[in-house]
Amino acid sequence: xxxxxxxxxxxxxxxxxxxxxxxxxxxxxxxxxxxxxxxxxxxxxxxxxxxxxxxxxxxxxxxxxxxxxxxxxxxxxxxxxxxxxxxxxxxxxxxxxxxxxxxxxxx
Amino acid sequence: xxxxxxxxxxxxxxxxxxxxxxxxxxxxxxxxxxxxxxxxxxxxxxxxxxxxxxxxxxxxxxxxxxxxxxxxxxxxxxxxxxxxxxxxxxxxxxxxxxxxxxxxxxxxxxxxxxxxxxx
Numbered sequence: 001x002x003x004x005x006x007x008x009x010x011x012x013x014x015x016x017x018x019x020x021x022x023x024x025x026x027x028x029x030x031x032x033x034x035x036x037x038x039x040x041x042x043x044x045x046x047x048x049x050x051x052x053x054x055x056x057x058x059x060x061x062x063x064x065x066x067x068x069x070x071x072x073x074x075x076x077x078x079x080x081x082x083x084x085x086x087x088x089x090x091x092x093x094x095x096x097x098x099x100x101x102x103x104x105x106x107x
Numbered sequence: 108x109x110x111x112x113x114x115x116x117x118x119x120x121x122x123x124x125x126x127x128x129x130x131x132x133x134x135x136x137x138x139x140x141x142x143x144x145x146x147x148x149x150x151x152x153x154x155x156x157x158x159x160x161x162x163x164x165x166x167x168x169x170x171x172x173x174x175x176x177x178x179x180x181x182x183x184x185x186x187x188x189x190x191x192x193x194x195x196x197x198x199x200x201x202x203x204x205x206x207x208x209x210x211x212x213x214x215x216x217x218x219x220x221x222x223x224x225x226x
Contacts, residue, residue: 001169017136034212036152043216044144044152050210087152091211095168096154 002090004089006099013031017078021102032092039084042083057104109133109215111203116220123193129186129203137181140206143188145199193224
């Protein structure tokens with residue numbers, strides 16, 4: 001199975017900041033990498049698919065980059081509603097696997 | 108608007124069985140693959156199982172293979188997860204998700220149903 005490792009596991013930031021979350025795959029997954037946002041007690045929401053394509057309705061302050069084994073989710077101009085847990089997921093091969101999540105907290 | 112509503116989660120003893128359901132609305136259910144994804148308390152997301160649009164192909168994580176069975180009833184717009192020989196480590200919130208393929212991602216999720224395996 002492909003292992004997905006996110007860093008950091010948690011992150012503190014302020015409204016208006018720019019943050020970057022990284023995701024590393026244990027083998028090359030081309031650009032088959034998705035990002036999800038999850039708020040406490042809620043289901044995940046799709047943010048980005050195939051590494052850099054923004055899901056419909058997602059604000060443009062979210063962006064994704066990377067290919068092969070290393071990927072980055074960038075959030076610019078953090079808004080209060082962005083404080084949540086972010087998870088990456090590879091869809092290169094079954095079984096699909098997720099990163100352990102990065103909790104973004106308010107500083 | 109896509110809507111997925113899971114049900115069936117409850118407290119069950121180790122070794123017991125349970126069937127989860129997910130009723131879909133707002134889209135043509137029979138045109139989409141579907142999956143179950145779970146999340147143990149305080150843990151990350153884990154893909155459990157998936158089924159293609161016609162139900163002809165099913166896929167499982169090794170951790171559940173042989174114990175959990177995914178199926179669907181397209182005329183009833185319903186996805187199922189039959190859970191047998193349950194273990195404590197199966198305790199989790201189970202989400203159904205619409206599985207978009209090629210490229211593949213989960214673009215809509217239900218609110219989840221909690222399965223607790225404990226004596």
